[in-house]
Amino acid sequence: MAETWGCQARRYAAVLVWVPLLAGVPLFALHGGSAQVLGQIAILSTVAAASVATVLTGRVAALVVLGVATVVASTQGEGWMTPWTLLAITAPVVLRGWPLAVTVVAAAAGSATAMWRVDDVGETFWIGVAGVLLAGGATTAYLRLLEANAALRCTRAELARVAVAEERERFSRDLHDLLGHTLSVMVVKAQAVRRLAERDPAAAAVHAADIERIGRDALVDVRRAVDAVRAPRLSEELEGARHALYAAGIRSEVVPFGGELPEPVDETLAWVVREGATNVIRHSGATQATFALTGVDGEVELTVADDGVGGPLEVSRRDGGLEGLRRRVAAVGGLLTYEPADEGFRLVARVPVT
Template sequence: MTSCPPGAWRRNVSVLVWTPVLLLGPVLDVQGSTGSIVLQVTIIVVIAASAVTAALAGGPPWHDARAPLALSTLIAATVAGSTLESAQWLPTWVLLANALPSAIRGRWLLLAIPATTAGSMGAAWMVAPHDGTRVLTQGFVVVLAGLANAAFTALIDTVSELRRTRQELARVAVAEERDRFSRDLHDLLGHTLSVMVVKAQAVRRLVAADPAAAVAHAVDIEQIGRRALVDVRQAVDAMRSPTLAEEVAGACHALDAAGIATRVDGSPVVASGTADELLAWVVREGATNVLRHSGASTCRISLSDVDGRVALTIADDGMGAPPTSAPRVGGLAGLRERLAAVGGDLVVEPGDDGFRLVATVPGGRA
């Protein structure tokens, strides 16, 4: 058995509330022979059951076939009740108009309300053919009930849609923040751990031949590890903002320790604000890739400011582009997203004579 759409009864609560009230007249009007009483009670029960079913089954996402079926049954029972030609049965047309928005919407609803109004006026004319006031009053009440409940259900649908939209926006915001944090954590620790690995390798090579140099590298590992702990704490607190000058100095130190001769052209103070922070991330990721993948002997970091856009180039003479077989959060893709968000771009130029990374962002110093 198909379950009712969640929250449908809230949307169509007016139908549920007014069903017993509007059926009170027909109930009090039950009279006549046994056959007639059975017929009247049957019609009342059918009207009540179909109205409640339409209210419970009708509503977004409009996939429950019971709602239009219940509405069709309600229409037939209401028309059948009108054949009794009693004024006590006229409120069933109000109930029908009230139930219309439960099962249909859009242009069909705009057609159904006038049709129901015309039917109710015809029923009123059958009861009192010479009482024009009663006929007009009946039509006014029915059209008012239909339009009022249509407006009410449209408002409820809008509120529900806004609530779903808000939940989706919150989900997307959480996902974006999770991606941002993953990217930041990768960019933050990838470089630091690579430097520690390089220095640990240096310690292993020098421990027998040059103990003093090995001790110096071990001290550097300890200091880098402590700094990494501080960086992680600050990243968790969303307080970590690297600076270009710090990252350039750190990259030179790490590359030199790995035996990669490094040259810096231009001043890190060429950038400011957001540009400074973004290029700091580029230097960190670029230096990490040189350490991990390039096998280079030289590296050049160039900074320039042309027409208000800062250009950063990291070029080495290694084996070319880093491997990209395993997709991951961060890395060059993460850098490209960061730069694109502020109107910048990232170009990678692998070649036989090395690897070249060019990042440009708006926001140079005047």
């Protein structure tokens, strides 16, 4: 997971801020001739450069160079112990787990050995060793907190992206299922108006009034879909399917289910009825359609069957249509199957009642 620049900058600052101090303290303990002083300055320069390289590159090789330079620096006598603390602070940048723990403990042990060689074991000795351990532990905790925060920010952004994608899919599916059925009925009724306009104006007027009513209902449905409050009822959809099929010249039969259905099941099956009726009107060329509800082993099964030409020639893979309907049914633990055949089309949805 990629880190943000802000996280990297805070990680760099948490370690690099100590480089001038911890690598600079031994400058006050320079001693010997000019050649020795130059050598000591070179050692401190190596310590500082290796620390910066470890932080910026994250390479273990740079940390190894820092460790070697720290050991060399500690041989220069009293006042040269701070590079051990710098080693303990830098190690968490590139190491994890037991390698990190071993490195921090080794830095504390190296500091203790170096101080023991130049001074007696006393209060300063224990403070120095504890300081190395504390520096390594505190820096490790801070860096891991930065990484955890970066991971949480990335996760939050991903959750927001998924939520937007799911909402777009829901809206697309709802519009397809709502308007696909409604517009199909309006087209059928408009065709009826065109056929009846001359020979039966009264019947044409009835169909025209139905088109107006259906259009008004469609506006309400779209508003509800936008507000995510559209919840169709199975009984209403069965009645609407019967009227739509009648207008299209298709006989319909409904075999009801003898019992109450939980609201999620009722709503899901209502969408199945709507999509099934739309497909019968649009694609089947059928003369009869049947909607049968039966209870089977703790499940309710809805079957939509017609005697047409076999249903859609190609099942859409878009968010709407039968694939969108399959996802609706799966969301409540059910299963949707469909069987196009020469003698008609059979759509079956099985949903657990509990």
